Amino acid sequence: xxxxxxxxxxxxxxxxxxxxxxxxxxxxxxxxxxxxxxxxxxxxxxxxxxxxxxxxxxxxxxxxxxxxxxxxxxxxxxxxxxxxxxxxxxxxxxxxxxxxxxxxxxxxxxxxxxxxxxxxxxxxxxxxxxxxxxxxxxxxxxxxxxxxxxxxxxxxxxxxxxxxxxxxxxxxxxxxxxxxxxxxxxxxxxxxxxxxxxxxxxxxxxxxxxxxxxxxxxxxxxxxxxxxxxxxxxxxxxxxxxxxxxxxxxxxxxxxxxxxxxxxxxxxxxxxxxxxxxxxxxxxxxxxxxxxxxxxxxxxxxxxxxxxxxxxxxxxxxxxx
Numbered sequence: 393x394x395x396x397x398x399x400x401x402x403x404x405x406x407x408x409x410x411x412x413x414x415x416x417x418x419x420x421x422x423x424x425x426x427x428x429x430x431x432x433x434x435x436x437x438x439x440x441x442x443x444x445x446x447x448x449x450x451x452x453x454x455x456x457x458x459x460x461x462x463x464x465x466x467x468x469x470x471x472x473x474x475x476x477x478x479x480x481x482x483x484x485x486x487x488x489x490x491x492x493x494x495x496x497x498x499x500x501x502x503x504x505x506x507x508x509x510x511x512x513x514x515x516x517x518x519x520x521x522x523x524x525x526x527x528x529x530x531x532x533x534x535x536x537x538x539x540x541x542x543x544x545x546x547x548x549x550x551x552x553x554x555x556x557x558x559x560x561x562x563x564x565x566x567x568x569x570x571x572x573x574x575x576x577x578x579x580x581x582x583x584x585x586x587x588x589x590x591x592x593x594x595x596x597x598x599x600x601x602x603x604x605x606x607x608x609x610x611x612x613x614x615x616x617x618x619x620x621x622x623x624x625x626x627x628x629x630x631x632x633x634x635x636x637x638x639x640x641x642x643x644x645x646x647x648x649x650x651x652x653x654x655x656x657x658x659x660x661x662x663x664x665x666x667x668x669x670x671x672x673x674x675x676x677x678x679x680x681x682x683x684x685x686x687x688x689x690x691x692x693x694x695x696x697x698x699x700x701x702x703x704x705x706x707x708x709x710x711x712x713x
Contacts, residue, residue, distance in 0.1 A: 398423040399430035407473050418696040422466040438474035442485040449497035456705045460494035503643050504652040506710050518590040520578035527572045530653035532679045536560040538625040546605040585611045589638050651701050658702040673698045
């Protein structure tokens with residue numbers, strides 16, 4: 393059975409036929425995100441009440457007011473089209489809603505960090521195994537199931553260029569900072585891991601690290617463990633979770649770190665080029681190996697999704713005007 397992109401797909405495709413490629417991409421992204429709730433209540437989003445629209449926006453955990461307003465404009469436009477085409481008889485519930493109504497649906501949790509905040513955290517970490525994870529994700533090393541990280545070995549480093557192996561996308565090369573190279577070299581040489589960032593006491597306060605050429609190393613909890621075995625994504629998730637708890641950073645995940653790095657690159661490109669448009673977003677997407685999507689038969693980046701967090705609002709919020 394063919395997988396549907398949207399709830400009530402035929403109707404939405406008729407609506408999308410009125411727009412150019414970029415607008416269609418934006419509207420399609422909204423409809424893909426509304427699909428789950430539409431299926432749950434068995435109702436097309438054009439028939440949502442104002443409360444149901446609010447529940448949808450709340451569920452999306454939007455990071456900026458601009459994103460919330462954009463979703464609102466898309467839904468309102470679709471409702472108006474449904475009314476004009478006799479698919480809906482009731483008035484548009486968003487017709488007299490002002491922009492301030494959408495502010496309540498912006499996620500108030502601090503989702504992203506600046507590079508200065510990252511450095512402050514790095515300076516407090518005692519294990520280079522932890523420092524290198526945070527730094528490399530921030531600079532664009534990730535991949536499917538974090539495979540670019542777990543596959544990275546000593547032999548993959550030539551100067552400041554890393555040879556990265558993604559288990560789905562294959563090989564690519566990425567230039568990283570001097571700070572990242574320093575952390576990589578120190579992490580490779582580490583032999584002991586200090587549990588809970590050195591605050592753990594008793595017999596399990598430290599653990600030996602596997603001695604191999606991988607940058608990210610397993611802790612050896614038993615004498616018979618295979619020291620040549622590489623780590624996996626779950627080890628990285630556990631270490632990030634521990635850092636999150638120790639420093640009260642509830643938002644800290646591999647995804648939030650990656651997006652923080654993308655915003656930082658957006659800031660740098662905005663300062664350099666004087667603009668933050670598709671050209672700049674494409675450079676960010678390439679560095680962070682963002683997967684392309686098919687739109688009207690062409691492969692392209694989902695620029696609407698990228699703009700949800702790589703935007704001037706987030707840059708000014710994090711780095712100032």
